[in-house]
Amino acid sequence: MSEDAHIALKDLHKSFGPKRVLNGLNVSVDKGHSLVVIGGSGTGKSVMLKCILGLLQPDAGSIKIGGQEVVGLTGPARDAVLSRFGMLFQGAALFDSLNVWQNVAFALIQGKKMAKAEAYNIARSKLEQVGLGPEVANLFPSELSGGMQKRVGLARAIAAEPEIIFFDEPTTGLDPIMADIINDLIVSCVRQLGATTITITHDMSSARKIADDIAMIYQGEIIWQGTAEEIEDSGNAHVNQFINGLADGPIQMDQSTA
């Protein structure tokens, strides 16, 4: 792991009551790289992202974005860090009360105080970039299919041209073809921006397509990290079990949560 990593998490701990979710997690991503974090449900993937964004406060450890420590930042300092991020949420998390273009332009109008007409034009071009025509701009999120909501969510994530983008299970709930289309869009949008990305997923075909590097999280720790090619023959029994989807292996699903 290089010293000048764009995002560096060191010895991150987070518990909810007696439940230890992150247990000394270390991971780093270089500038312009795409890291995919794989792992089963409830292993701490989402908590890791929420800690980086400051939606959750880690109990201990350090999170550095471009060398700047961000744990504990609040107010304007936190806003300044957040303005460098974009995020695509699992359920797209579009604002129901706003139409599609207002959703896409939200960060531009509320955050950057851009004039409406200008923001509208940018929103239109971002929508085009994710394959949505102008007829969608004035629809409301509830009128869209799941795949279209994901596209709008992606357009919103890239609208302010962030340097870091997070994808939370981008293909969950989509059919395999739509999932592949979203994967392609993610790759092309990220490449165009040159952004650093972290994607969390348990969909291996998505991981293989998006990733430069893959890390596997298990019981709140990164147990393996390597390039996308190396994972096929990682020599790690946990990783093998996960990427081949086997019920038998060292990872035992807790029956009560399965």
Next chain:
Amino acid sequence: MNPLAQIGMVVRALFEEVGKLTVFTKNALFPGLVPPTYVRQILQQMLRIGYNSLPVVGLTAFFTGGVLALQIYIGGSRYNAESLVASIVALGITRELGPVLAGLMVAGRVSAAIAAELGTMRVTEQIDALITLSTNPYKYLVAPRLIAAVLTLPLLVMIADTIGIMGGYIVGTRSLGFNSGVYIKNTVDFLEFGDVFSGLVKSAVFGFIIALMGCYHGFNSRGGAQGVGRATTNAVVSASILILAANYVLTSLLFTE
């Protein structure tokens, strides 16, 4: 289990809740009310909270005024004091029943709607999305609702007072046989500015309670559809109880003579 430990747990949970509510209120007021404010959001909420509550509040006030006239007439006739109907209706409506009943009706409508809306935004990660888009959810979601409710409840109560007194007037003149001119004169002569004003002050406080309970329970809802349902119920119940408690405190501290 040790009964003392159980009592302790309940007491601790109560204090924890009070603490959380205090921090929530502070966050809503401090970053929330500092400019720039979202004027559009405030106007939108005023329309929803105020204008859309007019039918419910109007009907409540009308029937309450009517029934008050009937009851006071029955009670008054035992002491040959039927002539007091007009003045007591006016006093009862403006000081007490207008603000409290309007507050309770709006609590049912608005606290529930706010809790359901913010609760759904919470469980579908829309509140997290707001934060990642560099927007403070207290400022964007909570403060406009608080401001709108504090501003609109007194307006609603003014209308409720008017309609309630009119309800009493209609019952009084149509079925109790009062002379229309005398009834109006009794109402106007007896009513003081302080009566109306105290009701309006109360209603502004009730508006704050209604919006705060809706926002607080919605904002902190957890666990999908069931969690949102629970938040909605809690918002309505806690808003109603707090309104009645605040009403007693305000009346006894500020508005007794």
